[in-house]
Amino acid sequence: MATETPPLRVHLLYEHNADQQPHGCSVIRWLRPLRHPSIAAALEVTAGVALPATPVDILIIERLWAPHFTLAKARQLMQAARQIAGRCLYTLDDNLLDLHLDQNWQSYPSDEERNIIRYLAREADALIVSTPALAARMAGFNAQIHVLPNALDEGLFADAAAAPPDADLPAATHAAQAGASWQAGKPQKRRLGYMGTPTHFADLMLVYEPLRAFLHDDAQTELQILGISQNPEQIQALFADLPVRVLDTQGAVSYEAFVAWCVDHLRWDFAIAPLEDNPFTRCKSDIKFLDYALLGIPGIYSQVGPYAHSIRHESTGLLVHNQPDAWQTALHRLATDAALRTHIRTQAHAEVKAQRTLQTQASQWLNTLKAL
Numbered sequence: 001m002a003t004e005t006p007p008l009r010v011h012l013l014y015e016h017n018a019d020q021q022p023h024g025c026s027v028i029r030w031l032r033p034l035r036h037p038s039i040a041a042a043l044e045v046t047a048g049v050a051l052p053a054t055p056v057d058i059l060i061i062e063r064l065w066a067p068h069f070t071l072a073k074a075r076q077l078m079q080a081a082r083q084i085a086g087r088c089l090y091t092l093d094d095n096l097l098d099l100h101l102d103q104n105w106q107s108y109p110s111d112e113e114r115n116i117i118r119y120l121a122r123e124a125d126a127l128i129v130s131t132p133a134l135a136a137r138m139a140g141f142n143a144q145i146h147v148l149p150n151a152l153d154e155g156l157f158a159d160a161a162a163a164p165p166d167a168d169l170p171a172a173t174h175a176a177q178a179g180a181s182w183q184a185g186k187p188q189k190r191r192l193g194y195m196g197t198p199t200h201f202a203d204l205m206l207v208y209e210p211l212r213a214f215l216h217d218d219a220q221t222e223l224q225i226l227g228i229s230q231n232p233e234q235i236q237a238l239f240a241d242l243p244v245r246v247l248d249t250q251g252a253v254s255y256e257a258f259v260a261w262c263v264d265h266l267r268w269d270f271a272i273a274p275l276e277d278n279p280f281t282r283c284k285s286d287i288k289f290l291d292y293a294l295l296g297i298p299g300i301y302s303q304v305g306p307y308a309h310s311i312r313h314e315s316t317g318l319l320v321h322n323q324p325d326a327w328q329t330a331l332h333r334l335a336t337d338a339a340l341r342t343h344i345r346t347q348a349h350a351e352v353k354a355q356r357t358l359q360t361q362a363s364q365w366l367n368t369l370k371a372l
Helices: 024-034 071-084 111-123 132-138 171-181 198-206 208-217 232-238 255-265 287-294 305-310 324-336 338-355 358-371
Strands: 008-013 043-048 056-062 085-092 126-129 145-147 190-196 221-227 244-246 270-273 299-302 318-320
Touching: 008 024, 008 358, 024 043, 024 056, 024 255, 024 358, 056 071, 071 085, 071 111, 085 111, 126 132, 132 145, 190 198, 190 287, 190 324, 198 208, 198 221, 208 221, 208 324, 232 244, 270 287, 270 324, 287 299, 287 305, 287 338, 299 324, 318 324, 324 338, 338 358
Parallel strands: 008 043, 008 056, 056 085, 085 126, 126 145, 190 221, 190 270, 221 244, 270 299, 299 318
Antiparallel strands: none
16 A cells, blocks of 8 residues: 655755745745645645754755854754755755856955855755856855746736736727726826846946936826836935935735735736846746736846846847937837737736746646655
């Protein structure tokens, strides 16, 4: 009589700040995948800011783990981890070794933090990264590298609007939705969006001039920005004379709360994802494409790194070279071509839902951990 295979015991040491809450990348990359219903029965998952109290089969150390992490603490952590875990894995989703190398005024990551990454990458039994480019960057530190591409939890986006934004609806529908406040022949402005962490401020500046030119020429479009800078007044000042609004999530800090806020509030007609071309960005994932697609937002993306490999031009997005004229042309094109917006929105949503959600991809996490 066959015996049932016991669940694989996995503990995640997630990256956190002083509040001890997992970062968004921890939730996206590990907590949601490992706890997805499709594989939950095969795993016994715990997570926290400290080592588990009882032995586990696999211990996963994420990025730079804890505030005030030092190389000495990293050595102590690895020594203790080997006493309690069958396998110690290190996971990285960004090329932190090359982040801000040409920006001496940036303090993150410090030289010691880069050395912590090198140490953990060498000492771990295996590395798990998010892109082939990042795997190539880290190949010199460990012979056992596995790539787990980002996939989003479809359940979090289940309530995303399936219908196009108001600006793509016919005039009669506008009237029915808006009632007396709607004036015939004057549909509301199109909404162009851009969202991201403060690490993307340089990417915003990459398209600053073409954005200003586009907004100046197109009186029917408003730019809405979510995140990008820790100083909203800074962004507002950059576009002071133009129709630009900085959005506030009103305390939706956790990843799940943030996605819920986006599902409820973002009604962008199209969005942008500019990206500088450098060693750091070439190793990034295409997660902005996944976000936009599941929210039903057609996007314009820099033709570099992650986007150049995953987006089909004029089908799941517009790919643009990082030149001002190219960006301005793409902005005008998607703003004025409602049929193209609808086509990209439909194709991108269908592709990401079928190929890049945990419903179909969570098994990759299980198979990788079993193999290790």
